Amino acid sequence: MLPASTARHLADRLRAAGYAFDPVSERLGTAGLEGLARNATIPAARALAGAGDPQATLIRAFALQQDVPAAALAAALGDLEPLEPILRPGDGPDTLRAAIEIRPYAFSDTAGEHDGWLASDLTPTLDGRIGPVRDDFVLGLSPASVTLAQLTMPAPVGTALDLGCGGGVQAMHLATHAAEVVATDLNPRACAMTALTAALNALDVDIRQGSLYEPVEADSFDLIVSNPPYVMSPPDASRLVYREGSFTADGLVRAVVTGAPARLRPGGALQVLGNWAITADQPWQERLAGWIDPTGCDALVLQRELLDPYEYIELWLTDAGLVGTDEYRSRYAEWVDYFDSLGIVGVGLGWLTLYRNDADQPVLRFDDWPHRTHPGIGDAFAAFPDAARAARLPDADLLAATLTLDGAVASESLGRPGAEDPEHIVYRRPAGFGRAVEVDTALAAVTGACDGELPLGLLIDAVADLLDSDEAALRGDLLPRLRPLIEDGFLHLVAR
Numbered sequence: 498m499l500p501a502s503t504a505r506h507l508a509d510r511l512r513a514a515g516y517a518f519d520p521v522s523e524r525l526g527t528a529g530l531e532g533l534a535r536n537a538t539i540p541a542a543r544a545l546a547g548a549g550d551p552q553a554t555l556i557r558a559f560a561l562q563q564d565v566p567a568a569a570l571a572a573a574l575g576d577l578e579p580l581e582p583i584l585r586p587g588d589g590p591d592t593l594r595a596a597i598e599i600r601p602y603a604f605s606d607t608a609g610e611h612d613g614w615l616a617s618d619l620t621p622t623l624d625g626r627i628g629p630v631r632d633d634f635v636l637g638l639s640p641a642s643v644t645l646a647q648l649t650m651p652a653p654v655g656t657a658l659d660l661g662c663g664g665g666v667q668a669m670h671l672a673t674h675a676a677e678v679v680a681t682d683l684n685p686r687a688c689a690m691t692a693l694t695a696a697l698n699a700l701d702v703d704i705r706q707g708s709l710y711e712p713v714e715a716d717s718f719d720l721i722v723s724n725p726p727y728v729m730s731p732p733d734a735s736r737l738v739y740r741e742g743s744f745t746a747d748g749l750v751r752a753v754v755t756g757a758p759a760r761l762r763p764g765g766a767l768q769v770l771g772n773w774a775i776t777a778d779q780p781w782q783e784r785l786a787g788w789i790d791p792t793g794c795d796a797l798v799l800q801r802e803l804l805d806p807y808e809y810i811e812l813w814l815t816d817a818g819l820v821g822t823d824e825y826r827s828r829y830a831e832w833v834d835y836f837d838s839l840g841i842v843g844v845g846l847g848w849l850t851l852y853r854n855d856a857d858q859p860v861l862r863f864d865d866w867p868h869r870t871h872p873g874i875g876d877a878f879a880a881f882p883d884a885a886r887a888a889r890l891p892d893a894d895l896l897a898a899t900l901t902l903d904g905a906v907a908s909e910s911l912g913r914p915g916a917e918d919p920e921h922i923v924y925r926r927p928a929g930f931g932r933a934v935e936v937d938t939a940l941a942a943v944t945g946a947c948d949g950e951l952p953l954g955l956l957i958d959a960v961a962d963l964l965d966s967d968e969a970a971l972r973g974d975l976l977p978r979l980r981p982l983i984e985d986g987f988l989h990l991v992a993r
């Protein structure tokens with residue numbers, strides 16, 4: 498799209514003109530920014546109040562998709578000739594407009610604050626515009642991109658892969674904690690866009706074009722992340738490469754999952770967003786276990802949403818800009834027939850994480866988890882395999898172990914005002930997955946005493962004494978209820 502040296506020069510000019518995340522946010526204000534997040538440009542345009550300084554010119558051109566005077570753009574960016582591939586003539590005389598979007602982008606993580614730009618195709622739905630987009634459209638920042646970036650386990654790694662890189666947002670995040678980043682995409686325009694994002698941010702990303710794992714056949718990774726084209730649409734409809742693969746139903750997500758273990762280093766992980774088909778004859782958990790079990794990896798799969806076929810079809814017809822067009826009804830009907838022919842009665846939307854732990858007995862967990870998640874979710878994914886294994890210790894080992902109550906756990910009591918005892922005590926962990934669990938008096942007493950000093954067995958016996966209960970019976974009652982608390986991070990095993 499642009500040679501790397503030109504892109505770096507462009508980044509210098511963007512920064513010098515104040516076209517960076519903080520100064521642009523300050524200029525546009527909350528209403529302007531929130532408007533843009535809703536794809537409405539008017540609040541931001543009003544914040545600029547007709548100004549023509551370099552920062553305003555760049556905001557108009559690269560964020561609001563407005564025509565700007567060529568002379569003003571040259572004043573902001575210098576010689577425009579090398580930038581011709583990313584500019585187009587405007588409607589008026591001596592005006593230009595941006596051919597792509599360059600969005601100031603900032604995020605913070607355990608490695609610190611990061612600030613830069615993301616390149617992508619122009620957002621097609623600004624100001625309520627509708628209409629089809631080009632088949633090889635390169636997606637900019639989407640809610641799904643942000644979700645995957647938040648889920649990604651943040652620990653430093655040697656090598657990481659962004660499969661289906663689009664404009665390079667995941668590669669940009671990975672570059673903060675991976676020594677080497679490879680980014681792949683089937684769409685050559687996406688590869689070029691990721692190259693531009695990487696060059697603007699002076700990131701070293703190895704970009705390779707090709708389908709799925711083909712470009713990395715000979716490589717292995719500590720971390721693979723993918724926000725793949727998971728939309729399950731009929732084969733004859735015109736497909737958008739950024740959201741639909743050429744596979745039947747959820748075949749592409751399945752291929753990402755089943756192909757991962759061969760490209761993961763020992764201890765490595767795959768994190769992928771997906772849509773999966775729900776069929777009448779099989780629970781979704783069993784169907785997905787059929788993909789994961791043979792890999793021998795541990796897995797944590799969270800189904801965040803379950804849509805009926807109609808909701809699903811309407812969602813993606815709207816996303817494709819087909820609402821209000823002549824095609825809408827025929828595409829809708831065709832899609833329903835397609836789902837019927839495959840026996841699809843619903844669609845699950847969620848997150849799959851695979852851990853290559855080479856364990857004798859892999860742990861597979863499938864949850865319906867529609868609840869709000871919290872910062873630190875990447876850490877929660879990272880903690881899962883060890884916690885799940887600790888939760889499966891034999892009874893004797895668990896009773897001999899010492900545990901601590903997680904620092905983030907809060908206790909909520911519910912009951913009638915003035916009543917002597919609460920009707921419900923709920924432990925809530927407002928971190929990571931945001932798990933919550935109801936505990937009774939005995940479980941609350943034992944967990945509350947878990948300070949890493951006394952073995953669990955002694956604590957249970959002491960509580961049995963206090964409650965006048967039989968010690969063996971209380972151990973038998975509490976152990977199965979303590980195990981999920983360990984797996985979900987309410988309790989941690991103290992290493993000895």
Ligand SMILES: C[S@@+](CC[C@H](N)C(=O)[O-])C[C@H]1O[C@@H](n2cnc3c(N)ncnc32)[C@H](O)[C@@H]1O
Nearest residue numbers: 642661662663682683684708709724726738739
């Ligand atoms: C939903 S976009 C994700 C873009 C970006 N990674 C993000 O998180 O926003 C999916 C990307 O996968 C690419 N893609 C489609 N089919 C593919 C395939 N078979 N192999 C690799 N990439 C593919 C598309 O071109 C698109 O860029």
